[in-house]
Amino acid sequence: MTEAAELLGCKVYYILRDFERCGNAENALWHIPKFAKDTAGIWVGYISELERYEAIYQAALAKGIKLLNTPLEHRTALEFDLFYPHLKELTRESVIITSTNECIQAGKLLGYPVFLKGAVQSQKQQGWESCVTNNQEELMRLTAWLLKLKYGSRGKVIVRKLVKLRHQRLAPNGFPMGREFRCFIYNRQILKYGYYWDGKDDLSQLSKDEEKQVLNLAILAAERLRVPYVAIDIGQLESGEWIAIEIADAQFAGVCQIPALELWNKLKDIYRNPV
Template identity: 30%
Template sequence: MLRPGEDLLQVEERLWLLSAPTGQGTYDFAFDRFFACRRPYVLPESMEVVARVGVWNDYAERYRELAEAGIRLVHTPEQHLQATELPHWYPKLTDLTPRSVWFDERPDAETVERLLGWPVFVKGERQTSRHRKSLSIIEGPEQFRQAMAAYAKDPILHWQRVVCRELRPLRRVEEGAPDRIPSSFEFRTFWWKGQLVGWGPYWWQGTPYTLTPEAQREALGLGREVARRLDVPFLVVDVAQEVSGRWIVIECNDGQESGYAGISPFALWRAILDVERGTGAA
């Protein structure tokens, strides 16, 4: 039932978790150091469980394996795709996010130029490769051809469909390293059953930045609308501000797989537990 390294525990008698260390400081969290946790001797016949084990590339298969043991992941395979892969969430958010196209096979430069023009932002359907600028911000056809050759060999990107997006002028925070996507005024938000349970700066390791009260209302209002439209239990929405002042959706993800960025994990899980107790903010 459980794979090596996985641990099943109940937190504060409210929330079942399936956890495993990944070695990533922005993702891992020692629940039993901060919350009252117990490991069951006998499992209930059925339970809803949040997975914090990193990324499963075989989510649908893992969902079925666990379901056979009475462990029901908080997201069905369909909800996982809705939250995670751009081709699934984009059609519901076309008015809130940059224009995007995706391809089952790596496209040629002429096709991308015809559909979007240059420059474009390029990524896998789920993520970039370590925020590398040279593989993401593409200025013209030759750079695009080089990027596609790199995608074919990249361990993170080679199995993902290629997504090309209109490159929008985002408000900058700092340029960062030479081959890293520049830090924009971007924020990560977590939503549990439609309620906001955490938000913070996406680029949390560099120059500090935060939201004014007015910007907070706009940014979190956008995240709330996304959570309403996608309607999955545990959603992450990344939002950023354009130079014009407009807020847009950068990406959506399954909260089970997402790093905390600049959000306190303790505060996040405390807020989720409060929602489960019926004491969290509506």
């Protein structure tokens, strides 16, 4: 992403991944000049702790750089318990828990099997067993594990009604590669969208009608969220219905099968204009 930004003429400044070596956000941004007028900024990298995002946001603002999402907008896009109330009708039923004591009630409410993830990230890269539980014992064990993952959970676990997505392939770890499309949206306008999974897949091609359904649903979700720069994953159930699967602060979202240059070609207009 940074290489693509540089190729298209955007100014790129590197900052340390944490404050261990520099002490604070102001020191992390010491090498960035103060801009004469407010300009848009996009943070590209790994998801940071909330406190770090807030600190960098304020330090950048002092330099005349305004990140596309405020700290509250960043949280709303990233933390499931904040965006779920806006999207209940567009996704599947979920329960937010903060301890293993709440597992019994969550299992009774949703029924088994259920899908589990942290408030920020799932652990699907580690396989199906790291996300899906079939009974109360498994639910409690996986919940305890997820709560220990500071970056992925932020102290919360999401228990979701398991849905079956249309798919043709399995990932090397056995995870079903459901028919999903990631949409990058700025101010409720689609910038680019692409198939979620790498590799060739017959399901990666959308008909005109399917494309319309996917993009309309993504825009509807963005309108309800009111977050300027957001990535929204739309997936198709085996029944053919399309639902919202996941939301993210687009600054920290992988581009999937979207060419980075094409996405930055859209973003550069935001970057060059005052905000």
